[in-house]
Amino acid sequence: MATIDLRTEIKEFLSSRRARIAPERAGLPAYGGNRRVKGLRREEVALLAGVSVDYYVRMERGSLTGASDGVLDALASALQLDEAERDHLFHLARQSRTPSGPRRRRPAVTVRPALQHVLDAITDAPAWICNGRYDVLAMNQLARALYSPVLADTRRPANTARFVYLDPEAAKTFFVDYDRIARDVAAKLRMEAGRNPHDEELIALVGELSTRSELFRQRWASQDVRLHRSGHKRVHHPVAGRLDLDVESMEMPAEPGLLLNVYTAPAGTATADGLALLASWAASQERLATEIQALS
Structure with a gap:
């Protein structure tokens, strides 16, 4: 692993959290017995989060740059994230807003x-x-x-x-x-x-x-x-x-x-x-x- 790619992290995290939620668990009707996706569809997450489908699709493709804290809170609720997952989502969003740069080596940590x-x-x-x-x-x-x-x-x-x-x-x-x-x-x-x-x-x-x-x-x-x-x-x-x-x-x-x-x-x-x-x-x-x- 040469780097940790933020867009990939965001995409895989959101899609994995979406995949684990059945419609019934989210209070949505599950029409038909043959759903082609595991868990919620993207449009169902958008509905639950109160955002447009296009906006949610952009987020799941790895773009959290413009997402407000209110939108992130709504997304966390829609995906039923626990405390650690919610914090992780906010960390990813915060890093997305930071100009990208080269990998950096932290100074050697010494305990006082x-x-x-x-x-x-x-x-x-x-x-x-x-x-x-x-x-x-x-x-x-x-x-x-x-x-x-x-x-x-x-x-x-x-x-x-x-x-x-x-x-x-x-x-x-x-x-x-x-x-x-x-x-x-x-x-x-x-x-x-x-x-x-x-x-x-x-x-x-x-x-x-x-x-x-x-x-x-x-x-x-x-x-x-x-x-x-x-x-x-x-x-x-x-x-x-x-x-x-x-x-x-x-x-x-x-x-x-x-x-x-x-x-x-x-x-x-x-x-x-x-x-x-x-x-x-x-x-x-x-x-x-x-x-x-x-x-x-």
Whole structure:
């Protein structure tokens, strides 16, 4: 994938969302038993959105340049978009209004020392910072221990999307809900592509995953998008065993594009005990590394 083409993104996103809605679901009569299109027709979407058929056809062909927020809201309602899909539509429209230019390489992202200090102050929960491309930018000691299978790849920055799709056997062993994780990773990368379609590192990552993973190609083609949100993650750690973690994923207003992720477990649960065991193991590993360095 040499570039992320906005017109193609818009066309495929809108057509895929239209195809999933049956007329009955949209409150429209389904005349005849032989519809030649899957889901709604373009004229039916135009009717529901309150725009002309020609105008909707232009939008689905990849032109959102002149679409107002009111039109986009109406289109989102007509296509029954969820929150993430609506945000993605607005991102695509916003990018369409921006003069096109060459792909750009983002400056190397470094986490401020103060943020690393914040992570290090969190001693009883894995905490780490990533960007929208799933690059791991900073971690506390417990997060490094938890994600040791991900960090086994010496490439830096470590990237959880590469781990999920390019080391699937290890990822399936680590992530209990591997299929869901794989689906969510692709959907969040698609969301990031709508925000930053000219990000050279993102384009390279999507190209690499598309070239090397059939599963990623399938997930990417679905056009699904997803927001980074709170939830649950189940992993099987080689030292701590099964951990059922609560996840808080928070955007950082002072650091646009970065996310703080914190994993916790209720006190008294097996997972809380597992995190305590993991913390003890991580501390012993660090002491061992320090001793070896002192002897060398």
